Amino acid sequence: MTTQHQNQTQIEAVPDLPVIRIIREFEAPPERVFRAFVDPELFAQWCGPRSIDTRVERWDARTGGEWRYTASREADDLTMGFWGSFHEVRPAERIVQTWAFDGDPDGVSLETMTFEELDGGRCRVTSQSVVESMEIRDQMLRSGMETGVREGYEQLDELLEGER
Amino acid sequence: MTREIAVTDQLSRAFQALADPTRRDLVARLAADGDASVGDLAAPYDVTVQAVSKHVKVLEEAGLVSRSRDAQRRPVHLEAEVLDLMTKWIERYRQQAEERFSRLDAVLAAMDEDQQDNESEEGAAS
Numbered sequence: 001m002t003t004q005h006q007n008q009t010q011i012e013a014v015p016d017l018p019v020i021r022i023i024r025e026f027e028a029p030p031e032r033v034f035r036a037f038v039d040p041e042l043f044a045q046w047c048g049p050r051s052i053d054t055r056v057e058r059w060d061a062r063t064g065g066e067w068r069y070t071a072s073r074e075a076d077d078l079t080m081g082f083w084g085s086f087h088e089v090r091p092a093e094r095i096v097q098t099w100a101f102d103g104d105p106d107g108v109s110l111e112t113m114t115f116e117e118l119d120g121g122r123c124r125v126t127s128q129s130v131v132e133s134m135e136i137r138d139q140m141l142r143s144g145m146e147t148g149v150r151e152g153y154e155q156l157d158e159l160l161e162g163e164r
Numbered sequence: 165m166t167r168e169i170a171v172t173d174q175l176s177r178a179f180q181a182l183a184d185p186t187r188r189d190l191v192a193r194l195a196a197d198g199d200a201s202v203g204d205l206a207a208p209y210d211v212t213v214q215a216v217s218k219h220v221k222v223l224e225e226a227g228l229v230s231r232s233r234d235a236q237r238r239p240v241h242l243e244a245e246v247l248d249l250m251t252k253w254i255e256r257y258r259q260q261a262e263e264r265f266s267r268l269d270a271v272l273a274a275m276d277e278d279q280q281d282n283e284s285e286e287g288a289a290s
Contacts, residue, residue, distance in 0.1 A: 007269070009262040011254055016183045020257075024265045028272040036271050046267035138179050141257045 018137045022127045030092040030115040030123045037095060037113065044069070051075065063088045067097070084108070099129070107132060174227050178246050181226035186211075187219050191228060194242035201237040 012021040026033050036042045038061035044054040048071050058068040068083035084098035087110075095113045100106075109131040116124040131137050182188050190205055206216035220240055223229040227246045231238045 007265075009258050009265055011258040011261065013254060016185065022261050024261070026265075026269065026272055028276065032272060032275055033268075036268055036275065042271055042275070046264065046271045049263065049267075134180065134183060135176075138176050141179075141254060 013137065013141060018131045018134050020129045020131070020137060020140060022129075023124065025118065025122060025124045027122055029121045030117050033123045033125060034092045034095075034115050038089065040069075047071075057081075058083075061086055061089050061095075063090075065089070107136060109136075174246065175250060177226040178228055178250055181222050181228055182250075184219070184222075186216075187223055190216070190219060190223065190240075191242065191247075194229065194240060195244070195247075199239040199241045201239050203237075205240060 007025045007027070010023040012023070013019070014021070036046065040056040040059040040061075043059075044056055047069075048054045051073055053072045053074065054069055055072070056067075056069045058066055060066055063086060065086040066083070067086060068081060070079050070081045072079040081102040082099065084100055087096040087098060089095055092115055094115065095111075097111055097113075098108050099111055100108045109129050111127060111129045113125060113127045116126070118124055129140075131140065182191065186209070193205065194200060202217050202220055203213055205220065206213040209216060220229065220231075223240075224231060228243055230241050230243055232241065
């Protein structure tokens, strides 16, 4: 249960492509990490913050299967649905799925996750999302910042102080 | 709030400006070699000074570079703070992903305990 501070998430935004790449290592072999991505009960445990109630409505984690879950936050009576298909599920190696959400049903993205075995029973997960346009990619990156603003990160306050 | 929007607009412009490989190269050279005139910047490329001047203008509008009004050569100066801002923008997104994966760490650790209760492990072979 120790926090693995060395396993820091890396983000790569390829400058001229609508692509976001997220890389992270885990203290577990690929089989187990893979299971945490495809088992709906396990997935619901980590996919959203504690304040968000994740409800898996459809989940068929096989090649050609579909998925849908809702995320609700009681505090502001907000429910948002996310859905897509499992284009390919290759055990402990690769998951390719489409992603869309109720707020922007036309904006579908394609996510490819690879699970790479590392020494010492560890695993590196690379998730590459291809979105429809540079604008959408920037919006996604910005959404992180807006959450940051809401939650009042000190660093951003300082940054905005510094803006003329 | 208006100021936050202004900041994110500036970042959008900065990202758009850097979507072009020539402009990324210009920024990289300014970062490495310091201020330079448009003529100096254009020298290594197989394009006209006018074309490079256009790229510089886009960078200027995005707030990534500035040009002094007084000097004759009007050297192009890199505004490093905007690059910092872009880095911080991505950092925020990274932190969100990191929070998510920290929760996954906890789930994996719990699975580990379950597995050891239920069966003997056979290493990481598939």
